[in-house]
Amino acid sequence: MNHDGRPPEGFAPAGRTSLWAARVRLALRSSRETWRAFAANPIGVVGVAIILIFGLMAVAHPLLMATLWDPTTYDPVTGFGFDEISHPAPPSWRHLLGTDPLGRDILSQLTASTTSAFVLGLVAALVTVGIATMVGALAAYYGGVVDAFFMRLADLIIILPTISLLIVLTALLGLNLFQLALVLGVLGGFGGTAVVIKSQALSIKVKPYIEAAQLAGGGPWHIILVHIVPNLLPLSLLYMMFTVTGAIFSEAVLSFFGILHIRMSWGIMIHTASTGGYLLGGASYWWLIVPAGAAITLLCSSFYLVGRALDEVVNPRLRGR
Amino acid sequence: MHRPDMDPASPAAAVPLVQVQSLRKLFPVGGGMFRRARRFVHAVDDVSFTLQRGESFGLVGESGCGKTTLGKLLVKLQPPTSGQVRVAKISPGAIPAEQALGWWDLARLKGKELKSFRRQVQMVLQDPYESMNPRRTIYDTVAEPLAVQHLGDVCERLDRVSQMLELVRLTPVASYLFRYPHELSGGQRQRVAIARALAMEPSFLVADEPTSMLDVSSRTAIMNLMLEVGQRLGLSYLYITHDLAVARYMCQRVAVMYLGKLVEVAETEELLRNPQHPYTRALLSAVPVPDPAHRRQVEVLRGDPSRPVDPLPRCRFYDRCPLAVDHCRDTPPPPLEAKGTDGHLVACYRV
Numbered sequence: 001m002n003h004d005g006r007p008p009e010g011f012a013p014a015g016r017t018s019l020w021a022a023r024v025r026l027a028l029r030s031s032r033e034t035w036r037a038f039a040a041n042p043i044g045v046v047g048v049a050i051i052l053i054f055g056l057m058a059v060a061h062p063l064l065m066a067t068l069w070d071p072t073t074y075d076p077v078t079g080f081g082f083d084e085i086s087h088p089a090p091p092s093w094r095h096l097l098g099t100d101p102l103g104r105d106i107l108s109q110l111t112a113s114t115t116s117a118f119v120l121g122l123v124a125a126l127v128t129v130g131i132a133t134m135v136g137a138l139a140a141y142y143g144g145v146v147d148a149f150f151m152r153l154a155d156l157i158i159i160l161p162t163i164s165l166l167i168v169l170t171a172l173l174g175l176n177l178f179q180l181a182l183v184l185g186v187l188g189g190f191g192g193t194a195v196v197i198k199s200q201a202l203s204i205k206v207k208p209y210i211e212a213a214q215l216a217g218g219g220p221w222h223i224i225l226v227h228i229v230p231n232l233l234p235l236s237l238l239y240m241m242f243t244v245t246g247a248i249f250s251e252a253v254l255s256f257f258g259i260l261h262i263r264m265s266w267g268i269m270i271h272t273a274s275t276g277g278y279l280l281g282g283a284s285y286w287w288l289i290v291p292a293g294a295a296i297t298l299l300c301s302s303f304y305l306v307g308r309a310l311d312e313v314v315n316p317r318l319r320g321r
Numbered sequence: 322m323h324r325p326d327m328d329p330a331s332p333a334a335a336v337p338l339v340q341v342q343s344l345r346k347l348f349p350v351g352g353g354m355f356r357r358a359r360r361f362v363h364a365v366d367d368v369s370f371t372l373q374r375g376e377s378f379g380l381v382g383e384s385g386c387g388k389t390t391l392g393k394l395l396v397k398l399q400p401p402t403s404g405q406v407r408v409a410k411i412s413p414g415a416i417p418a419e420q421a422l423g424w425w426d427l428a429r430l431k432g433k434e435l436k437s438f439r440r441q442v443q444m445v446l447q448d449p450y451e452s453m454n455p456r457r458t459i460y461d462t463v464a465e466p467l468a469v470q471h472l473g474d475v476c477e478r479l480d481r482v483s484q485m486l487e488l489v490r491l492t493p494v495a496s497y498l499f500r501y502p503h504e505l506s507g508g509q510r511q512r513v514a515i516a517r518a519l520a521m522e523p524s525f526l527v528a529d530e531p532t533s534m535l536d537v538s539s540r541t542a543i544m545n546l547m548l549e550v551g552q553r554l555g556l557s558y559l560y561i562t563h564d565l566a567v568a569r570y571m572c573q574r575v576a577v578m579y580l581g582k583l584v585e586v587a588e589t590e591e592l593l594r595n596p597q598h599p600y601t602r603a604l605l606s607a608v609p610v611p612d613p614a615h616r617r618q619v620e621v622l623r624g625d626p627s628r629p630v631d632p633l634p635r636c637r638f639y640d641r642c643p644l645a646v647d648h649c650r651d652t653p654p655p656p657l658e659a660k661g662t663d664g665h666l667v668a669c670y671r672v
Binding site: 019022023025026207208209211212213214215216217218222226227230231 | 393396398435436439440443444446447448451452453454455456457458460465466469470475476479498499514517518
């Protein structure tokens, strides 16, 4: 397929390797640019910092259990603070955040729960965004019956009272953490997020470069995967951040009702304090509630903050304002 | 790949490449899931013409007259409401006099057939700013047809893309390959769009106002480029424009379109020297002449083009025509007929 067989000027006889090298360079450059735009916004940097702190906590727990913390005293579920006269004990040097009514170390519980919060949030968000992006792209591209089906399904899911539904599901099936993440992800993915992403996909579908792809001979899957989905990804990423928040929050609510099959979580910590009647004691037993409550609030809001900052990077209308 | 035997005026080249038979495209107005549309925009209404191999055919008309829709029908970006489009199958690199391998019937094209049709027929879209995916590099954009059609491996595609970029004078090639569209100017983007359309060596190219979004300084460059590349690759063009000067520069034959219908078809010079249809005359009299002493006789047109929604069954130009008589109002639109010298077709009862 030569025109005149003359090699192009200024172009080394390249190959696969230089092509991939160029791609990697480009990816690095664009991620640097994105980070610069993101870092210009203090909201996002604060969010990332909080997420990093929680990440450190999640890493620290198994390390502490292996070194400083004796499992018989410090295990988040089965440990017991033998040195205290009564439980719940207020913060002391031995138990930095005190102990709960069953004599377990609060700090150990707090750090042990971080991992599950992350796993739950990220799995739910990935499932949500994966489903929502594909559903949105398909509904927008094919329109007609496909569109009507997915959008009515989304309406149906949006009007379902999520928490009540989850309570019923956990009662029937006995959900563990991973299953809960899947359920939340599927509900979000076929629900509201799909509607938002579809509306964005509609505006991409009518761009002339979609016609150009058709002219090239590209089929529906080529157009959806190469042209529509990559242009949806920024918005998807944004909704992923918001979904993490929702998932962590739902878990806390369900654990507070004491119906999830989870070893330890922030919701269970509050549940323990609540069933012991300590929530009624006002501020006198603050260490039972404040650490877990603050952790839920902080982690949720940090993902939300990152989402807001990403919104400004992704959304040209908000950029540079 | 210059072809000296490719003189379009020679009789050997008079082999039909595209045949359009009473093509019609109606767009519904309103309507929805439960309500059928009752009113239709007649974007392309009973259009027939033949485009010869190696020919550059101009399509002139004002905004909204259906030029772009006609172009999109010819490349099967949109399905026609009725009518037929046939394109001759030509093996790449065939000489013009060579017999075609058969005909593509656009209405029946799908799957593999459609894919190989795409290799032969390409289109340059109007808007160079929106016709490229902002997340893909110039290399990806130009290589897309090759990748989709599974032509060559990665290295061959890279070579091919480099050749195409050189052909459209985006040099040094290496500095353009891995840039994003937003880093290029309008003229450069249009060159990329042309390179993409030409990457598969098509034999027929629909160019939809490729210069209208560009500033005047880069227009001539793009037009010269297209002429030169067309010569070199033996391309046939359907060149859509609203600018008669551009049509004169680019095309051997010109069709004038008004509200979905072809009103006049002729050799470019013949059309400009001897316009027959009152609309063509009005168009020509509106072309500016760079001579302050020039006093022209302006053909006055009344009003604006009427909306092409369910037009009455009469000449589309009746409302504005200086020659209109009752006959024009009471009879269906005039057919496109040979008037006067050879090949000059006019759709008018009064000339």
